[in-house]
Amino acid sequence: MPFTASNAVHSTREPWAQRAWVPPAVAMALTAIAGLALGPDYCLLPFYAAGPALAAGRGTPRTVLGSAAAAMALITLAAAADGLLGHQRVWIALGGVVVVTAAACWVSVTRLRAERRLVDVSEVAETVQGILMPPPPPRTGPVALTGSYRSAARAARVGGDLFVAAEVPDGARILIADVQGKGLEAVEAAAVVLTAFRDATADVPTLDRLARHVEKSLAEHTSGDRFVTALFADIHHDGTLTLLSHGHPEPLLLRADGHCRHVPLPDPAPPLGLAALTGDTPTPQAGPSLTDGDRLLFYTxxxxxxxxxxxxxxPLRAHAPALLADPCPVSALDSLRTDVLRHTRTAPDDDSALLLCEFGPDPAAGRAAA
Known part of the structure; x- marks a missing residue:
């Protein structure tokens, strides 16, 4: 996810307790200690096979073979200490290690292949994500932008939620949308919506005409039975706000003074793809005027x-004021993501897209003018 606020840089070196050789080493050490404590009557020699068996869970075939060599050495040493060299018990234990090692090597190879395929799928998904929905520019017109996307799919980073922003002559134009359904068909519909928005936003003066263009593209380039909730917004240089909702959640407005509320959208249009069923002609609505430092959170x-x-x-409205007041917008979205996970106590089961817009003059432009 190239533009999420939740991607932290971690060291590629694992803590020693999580390294592949630790579980087999611990298992064989415990077996050796138990063998010394209990004596030869309990015949714990076969338990050394746990070493190569556990090595298959995280290690390579080399790790498995190394664990097997250690297990055989420990079996030989334990047998010598107990006066059992050449005894049938020892040969059975060594044979068990050989059989377990062969099976563990196969498991390890199969696991590594599956992991490589998973990495390939994730990399492809990330590439598709970057092409379909690249990171928003740091600034578009009168607003600074920070985006975050999280897919509910475990093996992918792309889904049917989307946002896009473009600069227009009188400010910034924003779209956030959520395609019904999941999977490749949802990704295809998201690509159609994004392409239609980018192709037409510079030439279409009003949000209702832009929405009709997007809906027409959906009808022409998808199966026709898929709908999309969407919220279009124009944020003008003077702070005026125009919104057009097609069944999408209301944005959250955090004033510079800390006051927080949802922006009401009393007359939303049906989701894109369903307008033909109602025949309604949606009308853009004026939102509250923005002042310097105000933040708008668009979300799915x-x-x-x-x-x-x-x-x-x-409880978004209750928790957002403290979380989104962070001066760093990236940290603000990070904190919001963490708070949601704390609330749900589980991994997300739905895609989610967040776009935080802060209204105000461009600080860089002010420094350049000075």
Missing amino acids: DGLSEARDPSGAFY
């Missing part, structure tokens, strides 16, 4: 409909 229902184990929705 993966955030607003996140639930805890009891079924309670995430």
Whole structure:
């Protein structure tokens, strides 16, 4: 996820306790200690086969073979200490290590191949994500932008939620949308929506005409049975705000003085793809005027409909003022993501996209003028 606020840089070196050789080493050490404590009557020699068996869980075939060599050496030493060299017990234990090692090597090779395929899939998904929805520019017109995307798919980083921003002559134009469904068909529909927005936004003066263009593209380039909730917004240089909702959650407005509220959208249009069923002609609505330092959070229902184990929705309006007041917008979205996970106590089960817009003059432009 090239533009999420939640990607931290971690060291590629694992802590020693998580390294592949630790579980087999611990298992064989415990077996040796138990053997010394209990004596030869209990015949714990076969338990040394746990070493190569555990090595297959995280290690390479080389790790498995190394654990097997250690197990055989320990069996030989234990047998010598107990006066059992050449005894049938010893040969059975060594044979067990050989059989377990062969199986563990196969498991290790199979696991490594699956992991490589998973890495390939993740890299392809990340590339597709970057092409479909590249990071938003740091600034578009009168607003600074910070985006975050999180897919619910474990093996992919791309889904049907999207946002895009473009500069227009009188300010910034923004779209955030959520494609119904999941999988490749949702990704295809998201690509259609993004392409239609980018192709037309510079030439279409009003949000309702832009929405009709996007809806027409959906009808022409998708199966026709897929709908998309969407929120279009124009943020003008003078702070005026125009919104057009097609069944999408209301944005959250955090004033510079700390006051927080949802921006009401009393007359939303049906989701894109369903307008033909109603025949309604949606009308853009004027939102509250923005002043310097005000922040608008656009989001999809993966955030607003996140639930805890009891079924309670995430209290966005109650928690957002403190979280989004962080001077660093990246940290603000990081904190919001962490708070949602704390609320749900589990991994997300729906895609979610967040776009934080801060209204105000460009500090870089002010420094250049000075």
